[in-house]
Amino acid sequence: MHPLILDNLGKRYDVEAAAESPPGTFRERLARWRDLLLFRRGLRPAKKEFWAVRNVSLTVEPGTILGIIGPNGAGKTTLLKILARVTPPTEGRATGHGRVVSLLEMNAGFNPESSARENILMNAALHGISKAEALARTRDILEWAELEEFADQPLKHYSSGMAVRLGFSVAINMNPQVLLADEVLAVGDMAFQERCMQAVIESGKRGLIVLFVSHDMEAIERVCNRVLWLHKGQVQKVGSPDEVVADYEDAVWAHFDAGAFERGRRSSRFAAIRGAKLLSSAGREIGAANVTEDVFIAIEIEAFKAVAVRGAVDLNARNQLVFRCEDADFRRVTAGFYQVRLRIPANLLSDISYTATVSVTTLREGQTREYRLIAYNALTFMAFHPEREARVAVKGKLGKTGLMAPKLEWSIEEHHVAV
Amino acid sequence: MSQSEAAASAGHLTGAGDLQPWVIEPIQTGFIAAVREFWSYRRLLMFFARKIVVERYKKTTLGGFWLIARPALPLVLNVIIFGAILGVASDGLPYAMFFLVGASAWMIFQRGLLRVTLSVDSQAGLAKKLYFPRLILPFAGIAPAIVDFLVYILLMIVLALIYLVKDGHWYLLFGPRLLLALYATFIIMLMTIGVGLITTVYQVRHAEVRFVIGHFTGFWMFLTPVVYPMSQIPGSMHWAVYMNPLSAPVETFRWAILGVGTLPVIPLVLSSVGIVLFTVVSAVFFNRSQGSTVDEL
Structure with a gap:
């Protein structure tokens, strides 16, 4: 059982400064060519330094499932690339023990024309694993993936779900000490994800370290037991998932709505937010939203006095604000318990997971001072399409699903062009 | 480290x-x-070789047809231009036979260089995700040229059969000298990889390298005894032709298969030594730049 130690890791890229400035006018370009011909300037455009990762020091204990979060360009992927030895660091070092295996997107390490057996061998070879060892593990891999019957069929006849199972099974059964997973861990149906998690946790007991990069905070909190928050290539915070994710989302929130009101207040003298729920169109509490039906986000409040309230919901997914919707009017209530409901119409949400931050603004009659109560990430739920199969990274592009999937209207009209 | x-x-x-x-x-x-x-990691050679060949023909509608047609069509064109129109000498052989054999050896370089140049670029998807010795890629990249070469051999036999029926003469030789043809092939492949190890590094940074290579190799062919026999070059100028490291292997190949020309012993030895040294230097260069090459992908 050995830890993975990152010691002051840094990676610098030299970005072409010219690439950022526009090409300029014809005259400027001409001048550039003249300077080039007169050796006034080199063929290489001026370079600008850019540190994708810097001063990252961290000790990851065996058995850790480390979530890596941060906005785009924070250096998450670069860090994985360094550990996968795809790109050398510019400074610092990383030390560890045992095998490092990257969980690959399906189209990358597999050949659709070959059988599962051959693909297992090839994938092992890509990870530098000997043929003998790969052969010895083939049975386990097929068994775990539940693909024994299809072992000799070419991969192109596999469903996407089967391919994902095979990919994960290969990675986990190669006996890695460090598993690098870039978003891919969160694909497939829930049952499959559950099995992956079980396998990861089991391997964790024998010292496996998993580095899991994701924008899906819900997945991070569900899966990881430690979270690293990177910001502009540097460590912003390391700690327990709920703590780091909450801080991270606060920071993102603050970015959207800097200092507009007291942050994180759930109650005032007049009212309090007690919780948030997802309700079906019939008003029943549900855990996941069927995107083909209307659902409600219900903010449960308790009013201590007669007060006017105005609800608002910020719906986030993949670390981005999908929409903010605030009630146009204040609605009067007397003391008691209420649900402030927002109806989300059918055919709007995409089949991904969402997190809602809910808020209620209160206004006392005869006063002008508004108080805002807010509950961050009060509600996380999955949205699903009952007929569509779980999405998988078929073409390696997870991002193909949008944050919303509204059913919009199409038509075709003859266009009369005056001749 | x-x-x-x-x-x-x-x-x-x-x-x-x-x-x-x-x-x-x-x-x-x-x-x-x-x-x-x-x-x-040598097992990956076959993996990438196969992948590169398959990717090349995968999206074509007439995959099998192009496999034959791509090497064969320029051949017909060249035979018409140099053999029929310009009447270039061919050491007493039918020009098509003479040219086909020389071109088979030459095309390993011309086609291979382009494929080797593109090898790292074309496998960017995997190279960005996964560590494996990048050196594998240029070596695997020559695979399509080997496939083409085998097609040329096939065409060679077909053409020889045609002449056997037509003229009653079988032009191809058999025997231990074929080992020298094999050796020449090997040396040409090595040269291809040697140059390719350098060009592939630049291809990643400047996508136009492949265009330059296309024109450059087209020109290089005329410095090599492919469309003309060495017998057409004055003896005092042979050294100049053999400065081109590909001349001796191509000439050797033709000598071994058709029995025309002479076996250029000394140029072949010198070219071989030069090519081996050059390839080692290229490999060192490739290895040194591989970190930054992957960053550019």
């Missing part, structure tokens, strides 16, 4: 022991360690 550490970290990927320590540091793998690593 230092060489011993590099060996250790290569070992963590290949060795039997599961818990070998490894270190990732800014210093790049030394050349000796890189060669050793290349060897331990």
